[in-house]
Amino acid sequence: MQSFLGKRAVASAISLVGLIILVFFLSRLTGDPTDLYLPVDASLESRERFREINGLNDPLLIQFVHYMGDLLRFDFGDSIRRSEPALEAVLRGFGWTLQLAVITMSLVTVSAIVLGSLAAFHVGGIFDRIATFFSLIGASAPDFWVAIVAIVIFSVGLGWLPTSGTGTPWHWVLPVAVLFIRPFGLILQVVRGAMITALHAPYVKTARAKGVRNRPIIFVHALRNALLPVITVIGDQTTAILNGAVVVETIFGFPGIGKLMIDSILQRDFNVILAAIMVTAFAIFLLNLLIDILYAVLDPRIRY
């Protein structure tokens, strides 16, 4: 287990360093922040000063060495846009997105597993067909379109829910609902497929022959064995949300890390981009680790 952990950490660290180097140099290709933050008629002098303050005057390589040096002391630099430590802004945004991801994915996991198992139990039945069809639509729908239509219907038309922002629990309903749809469709499909295979396994026949009732057969015997591929997909989908549900966060004005990310990219706020990438990369590393541990818990044959 320890050597496995070590190997994983080393591989991830290598990838992360590669990523930082790439993002550091590539993001600077988008242009000079000075043009964005100072008025067009700003004097050369004030431009010079702006560059000096934000350390943009040095050659790129020197800037990079400085940045990496600061990073070793856990100094992620300051945000140009908000003049606050970049890490602070990122962690705040990440907190929001994490809540969004946890709420959405718990709802998705429970509903997709229950409905998917039931659909698999009556393959070809009316419930199975309805579930399959709707999950396919869910997996095919563009989230920005669903978000817009939902706003038109529920916020503008019926006036039940706020259009955007945060504050009350009602503000969470639409973002969670829109984010719910695609992972739900995908995971339901995977659960159904895996459960069909599991329900035809010999141990299920044995359980039936013993006289075990349907419910324990589905949710205890078959489900546990069908869960492995399901967990992989759940992990992927959670990763996708953690990486920033950019579109949904933009439309609903949700102050998550996705919105922060796109704003920082468009505003050339390099330190925030880098900090955001490192924080999400770390979170995703932990998530993948958790998933691997879950594998081993569910399937005793897997050992690290």
Add this chain to the structure above:
Amino acid sequence: MALAETDTPKMTKSTHPALTMGRMLWRDKFAFFSALFLILMVLCALCGPTFLEDIATKQNLRGRNAPPFDFSKAWVYWLGGDALGRPLLARIIVAAQNTLFVATGAVICSLTIGTTLGMIAGYSRKVTSQIIMRLADVIMAFPSLLLAVIVLYMLPPSVGNLIVVLTITRIPVYLRTARAEVLEVRGRMFVQAATVMGASTPRIVFRHILPVILPTLVTIATLDFALVVLVESSLSFLGIGIQPPEITWGLMVSQGRPYLTSAWWLSFWPGLVIILTTLSLNLLSNWMRTALDPVQRWRLEIARKKQ
């Protein structure tokens, strides 16, 4: 083609593999209509711009935000008009070209590059394999939005650049799948036999291993096609994909957003077409997964015999 290779001798009664596939498709109504819809979209993409380009870009300020279902007007106005009075139906048909071209280009490029790299990673020594896999990790973690913005700032906006962005972001999927499949297949008997017979490495990889893993990859590609359409739409929606005056469905949804409360149809129709296209692709991919898999294929054939 992969379809012909998976064809088994027990199908001898049928005349032609293509005909057999056609019959199997007809039996699954969902898949059949999906295929029909996709063919229609491809036709729109191929012929639409030639015939409708002028109509789709001609502004008509008297028809601003014209409501849909007004059948007294010309047929291109049946879905309404946009903020500049341009007919929505014509614009959707013309936009099919860019949307489908970007998606097709991105899927084909990422499939080719990803599969090649994946097979190299799966069949070569540990060091090369490790380098390729770490590279894939970096690409996967690299924010595609940043990539899109960089390309947008660096290169003149064009359809080709968007293909480059989407290709890079989708490579890891094929790379990982191809590598995993090669790792499994390379241990099989026929590969050992080929090695013993003195076949060169490229020959083993491309003649012996590639045909075995191709059906899986093609199925993933169909599924991915739907995803790429969605990603392209999202990028165009956020304003970092295709730039006006070029149009795609995603851009049309985005252009209709300011008029949401007064003219819902501006965003609604293009979004609906996106859903129908991706849904068709998903349904067809589901069907293909069964049809291309010799082990599962009987499910589609037996359905016939029962009737």
